Amino acid sequence: MFTMSVTLAHGSGGEKTQELLTRLILSKVPLDLARTEGGHGLDILDDGAIIKLSDGKYLVITVDSYTVSPPVFPGGDIGKLAACGTLNDLAAMGAEPLAVLDSIVVEEGVSIDFVEKITESMLRVLKEENVPVIGGDLKVMPRGQLDKILITMTGVGIAEKPIIDKELRPGDKIVVTGPIAEHGAAILAAQQGIDIEKFDLKSDCACLLRPMLRLCRKYRDAIHAARDPTRGGLATVLNEWARYGDYVILIEEEKIPIRPPVRKFCEMLGIDPLYLACEGVMVLAVSPEAADEVVQELHSMGFENASIIGEVRSTSRFSKIVVCKTATGGLRIVEPLKSSLVPRIC
Amino acid sequence: MFTMSVTLAHGSGGEKTQELLTRLILSKVPLDLARTEGGHGLDILDDGAIIKLSDGKYLVITVDSYTVSPPVFPGGDIGKLAACGTLNDLAAMGAEPLAVLDSIVVEEGVSIDFVEKITESMLRVLKEENVPVIGGDLKVMPRGQLDKILITMTGVGIAEKPIIDKELRPGDKIVVTGPIAEHGAAILAAQQGIDIEKFDLKSDCACLLRPMLRLCRKYRDAIHAARDPTRGGLATVLNEWARYGDYVILIEEEKIPIRPPVRKFCEMLGIDPLYLACEGVMVLAVSPEAADEVVQELHSMGFENASIIGEVRSTSRFSKIVVCKTATGGLRIVEPLKSSLVPRIC
Numbered sequence: 001m002f003t004m005s006v007t008l009a010h011g012s013g014g015e016k017t018q019e020l021l022t023r024l025i026l027s028k029v030p031l032d033l034a035r036t037e038g039g040h041g042l043d044i045l046d047d048g049a050i051i052k053l054s055d056g057k058y059l060v061i062t063v064d065s066y067t068v069s070p071p072v073f074p075g076g077d078i079g080k081l082a083a084c085g086t087l088n089d090l091a092a093m094g095a096e097p098l099a100v101l102d103s104i105v106v107e108e109g110v111s112i113d114f115v116e117k118i119t120e121s122m123l124r125v126l127k128e129e130n131v132p133v134i135g136g137d138l139k140v141m142p143r144g145q146l147d148k149i150l151i152t153m154t155g156v157g158i159a160e161k162p163i164i165d166k167e168l169r170p171g172d173k174i175v176v177t178g179p180i181a182e183h184g185a186a187i188l189a190a191q192q193g194i195d196i197e198k199f200d201l202k203s204d205c206a207c208l209l210r211p212m213l214r215l216c217r218k219y220r221d222a223i224h225a226a227r228d229p230t231r232g233g234l235a236t237v238l239n240e241w242a243r244y245g246d247y248v249i250l251i252e253e254e255k256i257p258i259r260p261p262v263r264k265f266c267e268m269l270g271i272d273p274l275y276l277a278c279e280g281v282m283v284l285a286v287s288p289e290a291a292d293e294v295v296q297e298l299h300s301m302g303f304e305n306a307s308i309i310g311e312v313r314s315t316s317r318f319s320k321i322v323v324c325k326t327a328t329g330g331l332r333i334v335e336p337l338k339s340s341l342v343p344r345i346c
Numbered sequence: 347m348f349t350m351s352v353t354l355a356h357g358s359g360g361e362k363t364q365e366l367l368t369r370l371i372l373s374k375v376p377l378d379l380a381r382t383e384g385g386h387g388l389d390i391l392d393d394g395a396i397i398k399l400s401d402g403k404y405l406v407i408t409v410d411s412y413t414v415s416p417p418v419f420p421g422g423d424i425g426k427l428a429a430c431g432t433l434n435d436l437a438a439m440g441a442e443p444l445a446v447l448d449s450i451v452v453e454e455g456v457s458i459d460f461v462e463k464i465t466e467s468m469l470r471v472l473k474e475e476n477v478p479v480i481g482g483d484l485k486v487m488p489r490g491q492l493d494k495i496l497i498t499m500t501g502v503g504i505a506e507k508p509i510i511d512k513e514l515r516p517g518d519k520i521v522v523t524g525p526i527a528e529h530g531a532a533i534l535a536a537q538q539g540i541d542i543e544k545f546d547l548k549s550d551c552a553c554l555l556r557p558m559l560r561l562c563r564k565y566r567d568a569i570h571a572a573r574d575p576t577r578g579g580l581a582t583v584l585n586e587w588a589r590y591g592d593y594v595i596l597i598e599e600e601k602i603p604i605r606p607p608v609r610k611f612c613e614m615l616g617i618d619p620l621y622l623a624c625e626g627v628m629v630l631a632v633s634p635e636a637a638d639e640v641v642q643e644l645h646s647m648g649f650e651n652a653s654i655i656g657e658v659r660s661t662s663r664f665s666k667i668v669v670c671k672t673a674t675g676g677l678r679i680v681e682p683l684k685s686s687l688v689p690r691i692c
Binding site: 004005006007008010011017020021023024025028029032033034035036039040041042045048049051053054055057059061062063064065067069098099101102103104105106107108109110111112113115116119120123126127130131132133134135136137138139140141142144145146147150152154156343344 | 367483488
């Protein structure tokens with residue numbers, strides 16, 4: 001039986017989101033209308049869709065709606081988040097951005113200064129990364145019909161060889177570029193009215209385009225998958241990846257970089273940081289031969305916490321699961337996300 | 347002085363929208379970041395942006411957020427509107443669609459059946475037009491933070507020679523493909539609780555892709571501008587066009603197709619139908635030599651009300667205005683839209 005009404009869990013990015021998406025769209029679109037010829041779309045459900053161009057290169061295109069509450073938070077705002085999130089999606093596909101388009105919906109009565117600060121944040125990121133903004137839309141909804149502001153951003157880029165996560169393979173090492181759960185912890189704290197300063201929490205919202213493109217130039221063939229673990233966090237990305245084949249993804253708790261204040265905050269609330277969103281971290285699956293070099297390259301670019309946290313295995317006993325070796329030496333299954341930890345996280 | 351808060355007029359599609367867009371985005375983006383090399387974006391503010399591809403063709407890309415209230419209305423719903431609106435934007439650029447991506451934001455508590463009917467409507471149009479849906483997003487906002495549903499749709503297409511409205515020229519005839527103001531009148535009536543059936547009002551929401559592509563194949567060089575007059579209606583499109591040069595656009599009231607029930611409804615409410623949205627009409631600027639043939643071609647495709655309603659003139663006495671010759675032989679200036687007639691029209 002399907003749930004009768006849409007719940008917050010349907011927006012979690014986890015299993016319920018997948019279930020609703022399947023009912024609304026995926027089950028209704030035949031394969032030939034789920035992708036273009038020579039490209040990929042709903043058949044891969046990656047960070048972006050891929051359209052094959054006549055010159056043999058690929059157009060990568062990504063769309064996300066940003067609804068984060070509060071719209072201004074320690075470390076950023078919804079404008080910065082939209083720009084970084086979109087460019088990170090292109091980066092995760094191994095694509096150089098061509099341009100973005102933004103569609104902004106604002107609630108009547110919101111201060112124009114407030115909206116202007118947000119578009120300035122958004123444009124600051126795009127200017128820093130030299131990405132043109134070539135179009136968009138602007139709508140207003142009457143008071144009480146929208147909570148302040150919603151931004152949808154479309155990004156288009158070009159990749160000679162897009163990173164398609166389904167090309168993940170057994171033996172690949174799982175690399176994270178930095179400490180996880182920062183964005184999710186900061187937003188959750190802000191939503192709960194917890195003193196963020198006291199806890200030293202701050203969104204990690206950042207654009208990873210340049211480091212990713214540098215990695216791609218040097219190690220493209222060794223990078224088999226890349227994803228920015230936003231909604232649903234690291235656990236959700238790894239569970240998706242484990243299901244691409246008969247894989248077990250084994251990670252080691254002690255190797256996962258988490259800043260002490262984030263760990264403390266999660267312990268206090270009884271929340272698993274593996275499920276909290278990152279907005280400035282990339283998860284990579286890298287061939288075992290190149291993984292150490294990729295991590296060193298990340299260190300050299302200032303990502304001092306970049307680490308190999310685990311690997312992809314193919315076993316006959318288990319499959320399609322994520323297993324975490326705990327600090328005490330035990331093993332626990334990292335379940336797919338079943339409910340909503342934090343609504344409006346991004 | 348700028349208004350301090352966002353008002354519904356800022357979402358009208360008229361002068362206030364332009365003012366807010368200028369403050370938030372246009373004034374802050376330098377020309378080299380407003381378009382890609384060889385392409386067009388914020389410099390033209392057309393139905394879509396244009397990216398030059400390496401094979402000499404052009405990628406056309408358009409993004410719109412659909413917020414229409416009520417989300418289900420006589421003649422369609424927000425899903426059909428999003429699909430038709432997006433494909434019409436591509437059609438207005440003379441582009442063949444490659445694919446679309448949809449980002450759906452739903453309010454917690456909305457019935458899944460309701461959302462499913464909307465995505466089914468959306469997919470029906472895309473299937474009829476054979477356009478793949480290759481990606482998107484799905485978010486949920488807590489109860490009370492969004493009015494039911496919001497859809498943002500991105501469309502990408504290919505054009506050998508995109509229709510750039512700034513190429514409009516004096517002498518061009520203004521052609522409309524069918525009766526105007528249908529969508530706006532139906533939505534306004536629904537919002538006001540007026541008996542829509544009694545008034546025989548119904549949105550004209552329809553996809554104009556095939557007729558537009560056929561016109562382009564036969565008459566591309568004669569079609570200098572094309573736009574679907576949604577928010578702000580015919581008056582807004584023509585005012586934008588008049589400002590592309592030192593133009594006067596002269597239209598004749600008697601030649602503008604308006605169905606009697608729409609005219610009656612507008613008279614009753616004291617509203618000018620020239621400002622009401624169409625969702626199944628295209629306005630074209632066509633070279634005078636080809637205009638009659640284009641209208642005949644439209645008639646042959648079933649657009650029996652397609653008409654030449656006026657022309658573009660270049661005079662030394664007036665410029666950048668739209669003038670309407672009334673039924674009684676007088677002249678009136680069709681002002682740019684200054685406020686919001688109907689919020690959440692599309």
